[in-house]
Amino acid sequence: EEDEIKSSLIKFLTQLTDNNSNTDPTLGWSMDTDPCIGNWTGVTCDSKLSYVKKIVLDGYNLTGTFDAELLCKAQNLNVLSFNDNKLRGDLSEEIGNCKQLTHLLLSGNQFSGILPDSVSGLNNLKKLEIFNNNFSGKLPNLARISGLVSFLAENNQITGEIPSFDFSNLLFFNVSNNDFTGPVPDIKQFGMSTISGNPGLCGRPMPSACPPSSKKGSKNHSVEHTLMYAGYILIGIIVVVFIAFKLFSKNKTEEVKTDVVKLKGVSVDTSNTKPSMITSEYKISASKTDYSVSAESAMMSSSMIVLSSPVVKGLKFEDLLKAPAELLGRGKHGSLYKIVLEDGIPLVVKRIKDWAISGEDFKRRMQKIDEKKHPNVLPAVAFYSSKQEKLVVYKYQQNGSLFKLIYGTQNGETFDWDSRLHVASKMAEALAFMHKELLADGIAHGNLKSSNVLLNLNMDPCISEYGLMVMDNQDNPSDLLNGNALKMKTKDGAYSTFKVDMYGFGVILLELLTGKLVDNNGLDLAKWVHSVVSEEWTVEVFDKNLVKDGASEERMVSLLQVALKCTNPSPEARPSMHEVASIINTIREEEEASIVSEAW
Ligand SMILES: Nc1ncnc2c1ncn2[C@@H]1O[C@H](COP(=O)(O)OP(=O)(O)OP(=O)(O)O)[C@@H](O)[C@H]1O
Numbered sequence: 004e005e006d007e008i009k010s011s012l013i014k015f016l017t018q019l020t021d022n023n024s025n026t027d028p029t030l031g032w033s034m035d036t037d038p039c040i041g042n043w044t045g046v047t048c049d050s051k052l053s054y055v056k057k058i059v060l061d062g063y064n065l066t067g068t069f070d071a072e073l074l075c076k077a078q079n080l081n082v083l084s085f086n087d088n089k090l091r092g093d094l095s096e097e098i099g100n101c102k103q104l105t106h107l108l109l110s111g112n113q114f115s116g117i118l119p120d121s122v123s124g125l126n127n128l129k130k131l132e133i134f135n136n137n138f139s140g141k142l143p144n145l146a147r148i149s150g151l152v153s154f155l156a157e158n159n160q161i162t163g164e165i166p167s168f169d170f171s172n173l174l175f176f177n178v179s180n181n182d183f184t185g186p187v188p189d190i191k192q193f194g195m196s197t198i199s200g201n202p203g204l205c206g207r208p209m210p211s212a213c214p215p216s217s218k219k220g221s222k223n224h225s226v227e228h229t230l231m232y233a234g235y236i237l238i239g240i241i242v243v244v245f246i247a248f249k250l251f252s253k254n255k256t257e258e259v260k261t262d263v264v265k266l267k268g269v270s271v272d273t274s275n276t277k278p279s280m281i282t283s284e285y286k287i288s289a290s291k292t293d294y295s296v297s298a299e300s301a302m303m304s305s306s307m308i309v310l311s312s313p314v315v316k317g318l319k320f321e322d323l324l325k326a327p328a329e330l331l332g333r334g335k336h337g338s339l340y341k342i343v344l345e346d347g348i349p350l351v352v353k354r355i356k357d358w359a360i361s362g363e364d365f366k367r368r369m370q371k372i373d374e375k376k377h378p379n380v381l382p383a384v385a386f387y388s389s390k391q392e393k394l395v396v397y398k399y400q401q402n403g404s405l406f407k408l409i410y411g412t413q414n415g416e417t418f419d420w421d422s423r424l425h426v427a428s429k430m431a432e433a434l435a436f437m438h439k440e441l442l443a444d445g446i447a448h449g450n451l452k453s454s455n456v457l458l459n460l461n462m463d464p465c466i467s468e469y470g471l472m473v474m475d476n477q478d479n480p481s482d483l484l485n486g487n488a489l490k491m492k493t494k495d496g497a498y499s500t501f502k503v504d505m506y507g508f509g510v511i512l513l514e515l516l517t518g519k520l521v522d523n524n525g526l527d528l529a530k531w532v533h534s535v536v537s538e539e540w541t542v543e544v545f546d547k548n549l550v551k552d553g554a555s556e557e558r559m560v561s562l563l564q565v566a567l568k569c570t571n572p573s574p575e576a577r578p579s580m581h582e583v584a585s586i587i588n589t590i591r592e593e594e595e596a597s598i599v600s601e602a603w
Contacts, residue, residue: 009034011076012055018073019065019090030063049079057082061108068092069114075100086132087111096121103127110134110155118161123147129543134158134177142166152543156181157197165198174547186213308366308386318344318385323352323396336450336472341399349399350384354392355471362388368446369395372470375440379433381457381467397467405464406453409514420554421594423515426464427562428591430456431584433466434508438501438580446470447500451507452521453514472500502574508583509569516563518546529570532563555597561590 013032020028030044038055039048047057055077065088072095074083080101090112098107099121107125110132117140118133130153131145138156141163145154153175154168164185165178176193180200187198187206195208205213326342333339337356343349360368365388373382387394405426408418438447448455449472457465510521513528521528535544542550545559565586571577 006034008055008077009038011073012038015070015073018070019067019088021067030060047082054079056080057084059084060088061086063088065090069094069109071095071100072097077101079103081127082106082108084108085112089113092116094119094122098122099124101125106130108132109136112136114138116140118142126150129153130175131155139182152547154178157200165204174550308369308388318396320387323350323387323394328352332454349401351397351399353395353397353468353471355395358393360393362390365393368444368470371441371444372446375437377433377436379429379464379466380437380469381465395468395471400457400459400465400467402458402460402462404454405456405458405511406514408458409453409518410520417548419552420549420559422462423549424558424562424587424591424594426456427512427515428584428587430464430466430508430511431580431587433464434504435580435584437466437469438504441470442501445499447504448472448507449500449503451504451511453511456511499574501580502577505569505577505580505583506574508580509566509577512562512566512569516546516549516559516566517544518548533567533570555594558590558594562587565590 013029013034016030016032017028020030031042032038032044032046033041035041036043037052038046039052045058045060045063046055047059048054049056056079058074058080059082061084065085067090069085069090069092074080075097078100081103082105083101084106086108088111090109092114093116094109094114096119098104098119102125104125105127107122107128108130111134114133114136115138118138120143122128122131123143123145124147126148127150128148129150131148131151132153132155134155134157136159138159138161140161142156142161145151145166146168149169151168152173154166154173155175155177157177157179159181161178161181161183163183165183165188167188168176170176170188170190170193173193176190177197178201179197182203183198183201184203185205187204187209190197198204205211322344323342326344328340328342331339331341331351335356338354340352340354341349342352358365365386369383369386376382381397381400383395383397385396387396434448434451441447446469448466448469450468451466455467457467459465510529513519513532514521517528517532519528519531532544542556544563545554545556549559550556565578565583568576568578569583
């Protein structure tokens with residue numbers, strides 16, 4: 004079979020080098036040698052040298068017709084690059100036999116005829132580049148290829164409508180100077196020049212408006228559409244009824260519970276707490292509707308420990324209860340409320356759920372953490388502990404979280420490479436400091452993720468909720484499925500959350516680099532990146548906004564390598580925060596040096 008592939012490839016090449024001026028028209032492709040070990044020009048094999056993976060013959064003066072049937076006998080081909088030759092004729096249907104193709108690059112030739120339907124079946128295709136040819140006719144349904152990042156087809160004579168791509172997934176797009184007709188797609192990010200030279204296009208910003216029913220609308224089509232719209236309307240009605248119902252029943256209950264304070268769920272049972280913290284027995288039950296301060300509750304302030312923060316001197320527990328509260332989030336580990344004190348200071352209160360830690364241990368832990376101050380770690384303002392309740396108070400950060408910043412960029416805000424690198428390096432320094440200082444106490448962050456990284460007024464990262472999570476010491480197998488719980492057993496048998504932090508940090512780096520959302524505690528994003536990178540198409544993992552802005556690929560790759568080390572499934576293999584911080588600093592210095600040299 005190998006011989007068959009070899010002879011097909013050689014036959015394929017002979018047809019292209021017939022009248023070639025090359026000194027050696029065989030380009031070293033010979034039956035006597037192995038394509039993977041012999042010197043076959045332009046041929047690259049997989050790492051095990053078992054099959055031909057790429058053929059790159061750009062600018063080899065190749066002429067004649069491109070026999071896809073012969074070529075695609077090598078079924079494992081990933082990359083075909085024949086740019087800038089003199090290839091003529093049709094691209095035949097058999098190109099579809101190269102099922103593994105990720106790159107089909109044929110620009111700068113004299114291909115004619117239609118692009119065969121089989122191209123739309125190349126599911127793995129990432130780049131399809133056919134510009135500067137004479138392709139004509141309608142395109143197959145290329146929108147089916149979900150992973151496509153580049154479609155460049157300018158300077159052909161292609162007709163029909165522009166494929167209905169999901170343009171937000173494309174990095175490179177150009178169909179200018181063809182004969183496309185139909186409506187102009189939403190391609191803002193690419194600019195109108197990428198569709199110019201297609202006089203038959205209609206709708207804004209073209210001079211001609213699209214005819215109202217430009218769709219040929221066969222009967223089947225219109226029936227389908229009617230059904231679809233009827234479905235939408237039905238769903239709409241259900242949603243409206245549901246919301247109305249909810250609102251109605253909520254109004255009813257609110258008549259009973261007079262207060263809007265969401266903290267009212269807080270139940271403070273002080274009967275079992277240490278006498279040093281609480282002087283007498285008072286109970287505020289969850290069902291109690293009014294939290295107005297009573298003389299007794301003032302005494303409870305003693306269990307509220309206000310840390311060194313000057314912002315809220317003398318903050319009392321009842322101040323928290325009194326202030327109007329807004330639920331910001333309800334996570335796996337508790338709820339977060341925003342409150343505004345009487346003097347207008349906004350705070351957030353984290354109410355930690357199910358934390359089996361004694362009041363003393365909690366107090367000691369919070370004070371240990373508070374002793375270590377770093378400008379990029381958000382200090383707690385106060386905390387409160389009773390048997391049922393653990394509350395930690397922070398200052399409200401009006402600039403939102405890193406999570407919002409990364410995913411907000413889709414709405415047109417920019418978060419450029421320089422700023423991302425800045426955030427990464429500040430975070431790494433802060434965590435390296437905290438890890439070092441708190442190593443002996445075994446207090447790591449425990450729940451590092453981009454929503455716990457806030458931005459201060461200078462847009463510097465501010466890591467929140469440090470140390471509020473303790474990993475339970477049970478080896479819960481279901482926990483092992485999510486990345487957060489990839490724990491490491493230390494010598495004395497305890498688990499170290501420090502390596503869990505490394506994983507969390509790695510995922511944040513991946514978010515910064517890819518701009519992609521994390522599912523399932525980051526495991527999916529990490530898995531995805533690991534798989535793309537192992538297939539060698541590293542560049543395609545990066546956020547296209549970064550690529551578009553011309554961020555340095557070299558330094559993005561360096562940061563990606565750090566992220567991959569941090570998200571190694573095996574905790575022992577992950578680096579320390581100290582190592583990571585120094586690598587990231589080096590990357591940043593290189594970035595700064597390059598900006599300086601560019602300025603020259
Ligand atoms: N001090 C703060 N100032 C402003 N926003 C904050 C502050 N702390 C957290 N937030 C934001 O409030 C939202 C809810 O926070 P919360 O901590 O409940 O969610 P989470 O981090 O997803 O969950 P968890 O920490 O329980 O795993 C998040 O978007 C977070 O970024």
